[in-house]
Amino acid sequence: xxxxxxxxxxxxxxxxxxxxxxxxxxxxxxxxxxxxxxxxxxxxxxxxxxxxxxxxxxxxxxxxxxxxxxxxxxxxxxx
Amino acid sequence: xxxxxxxxxxxxxxxxxxxxxxxxxxxxxxxxxxxxxxxxxxxxxxxxxxxxxxxxxxxxxxxxxxxxxxxxxxxxxxxxxxxxxxxxxxxxxxxxxxxxxxxxxxxxxxxxxxxxxxxxxxxxxxxxxxxxxxxxxxxxxxxxxxxxxxxxxxxxxxxxxxxxxxxxxxxxxxxxxxxxxxxxxxxxxxxxxxxxxxxxxxxxxxxxxxxxxxxxxxxxxxx
Numbered sequence: 001x002x003x004x005x006x007x008x009x010x011x012x013x014x015x016x017x018x019x020x021x022x023x024x025x026x027x028x029x030x031x032x033x034x035x036x037x038x039x040x041x042x043x044x045x046x047x048x049x050x051x052x053x054x055x056x057x058x059x060x061x062x063x064x065x066x067x068x069x070x071x072x073x074x075x076x077x078x079x
Numbered sequence: 080x081x082x083x084x085x086x087x088x089x090x091x092x093x094x095x096x097x098x099x100x101x102x103x104x105x106x107x108x109x110x111x112x113x114x115x116x117x118x119x120x121x122x123x124x125x126x127x128x129x130x131x132x133x134x135x136x137x138x139x140x141x142x143x144x145x146x147x148x149x150x151x152x153x154x155x156x157x158x159x160x161x162x163x164x165x166x167x168x169x170x171x172x173x174x175x176x177x178x179x180x181x182x183x184x185x186x187x188x189x190x191x192x193x194x195x196x197x198x199x200x201x202x203x204x205x206x207x208x209x210x211x212x213x214x215x216x217x218x219x220x221x222x223x224x225x226x227x228x229x230x231x232x233x234x235x236x237x238x239x240x241x242x243x244x245x246x247x248x249x250x251x252x253x254x255x256x257x258x259x260x261x262x263x264x265x266x267x268x269x270x271x272x273x274x275x276x277x278x279x280x281x282x283x284x285x286x287x288x289x290x291x292x293x294x295x296x297x298x299x300x301x302x
Contacts, residue, residue, distance in 0.1 A: 010181075014226055015252060017182045063143075066136055066172065068179040069226055 001046050004056055008065045008072045009040035040070075080105045080299050082292075083120035085150070085166075087112040087141050091128035092163065092275060099275040100124070103292035112144040121299045122203075123150050127164030127219075127273060137180060137222050138168035147173055159203040159295055160267045164220055167259070167269035176260055176269045177235070178227030183220070184252025192284040193218035193272050194246035195258050199239050202265040203298040207290035213246055214287035216277040218258075223271040225253035225260075235260055243270050 010016045016038050023037040043064055047056070056074050065072035082100045084107050086093045097107035108120050112130075117123065130141035141147060147169070154160045154175050162170035170176045183189055194215050197208040208214070227235070232254060235241055243259035251271070259270025274288025 013228075014181065015184060015224070017184050017186050017224075017252070021186055063139065064135070066139065066179055068171075068177075068228075069181060 002049060002051075003077050004045040004047050004074065005077050006043040006045065006056075006060050006064050006072060006074050007040060008043070008060075008070050009038060011069055011071055014069045080122075080296055081108050081118070081120040082106070082295065083108045083110040083117055083123040085110045085112065085123065085125050085146055087128070087130035087144060089129040089132055090126055090165070092126040092273065093128075095273075095275045096124045096126040096163065099278045099289065099292045102278050102289060103296055105292070105296055110146055112141070112146050114146045115149065117146075117149050117153060122159040122161070122295055123153070124275075125150070125160065125162040125166030125169050126275070127166055130165055130169065133165075133222075136168075136172070137165060138170075138172040141165075141169045142172040151175060154262075154267050157264065157266055159298055161204050161291065161295070162267075162269035163273055163275060164223075164271055167271055168222070170267065170269045175267050176262060177231045178225055178260070180222050180271070181224045181226050182222050183224055183250070188219070188221040189223065189250045190217075190219040191250070192216070193250060193258075195243040195272060196246050197242070198244055199242045199261060199265075201239075202242055202261045202268050202294075204261075204268045204291045204294050205242060206297055207294040214277075214290075215285045216272045216274050216288045217284065218250060218272040220251070220271050223251040223253065225251075225257040225271070227254060238263070242268055243272070 019038040100107040197212045200208045200210045245256045274291045277283035277288035
């Protein structure tokens, strides 16, 4: 088995109301100096060894991310 | 005339959508998400709710349901399809309509009666309206912010494919105040507000929504 991580983030030009809400809450909690926050998703996949990179790319592009509004990165990590 | 109404796990508004079809004089046919055929219907409504719990993204999992494969194939052959609220999100995820819906800009779930302007009365679902007419129907969604890139937006506006636009305050941060759009052939329409909840003044704010279902009957009968 291999571990694969997929990180999905809203595209820079897409409004991220959730990230903004987190950023706005930080000063209220006494944390200063955080200029901005963007919120995305982090997936951890346990995949069989015969699953190739092309398949992983397809999973990310067609399902885990919506290319209209999100960017994504797929990487294999050491388990 | 038969109109299919899809039920996914988590769908809420299939009953009202079927009722709206019957009010307009059509026969509503229930379609289950796991169905592999459309039971000979002339059109399909993808109703609102929270299909598959809105997990991953709204509509992202519903898009892969067996019945949606049939809907995409039929829509590509010209069958009228209407997506309401979660149904609109599903049609975007299924690439039957361009763009995507994201969290409302102020994060609050918006539930209110909403005025809309009819921008296009030539789709299969809007011929009963006057162009420029304003209608009042419920809006109830947390992820109703319509997003598309500049190029797509220009195309939609240029081709008159914006069907409904919010009147007054933009309730959810939708680009250009877009509440609903249509496909290039005018057969597939998606909108966030709920016409099926406004078909009788006894149970809704108005009966302004009924026109969408009457329009469909006209479109199918004349086809």
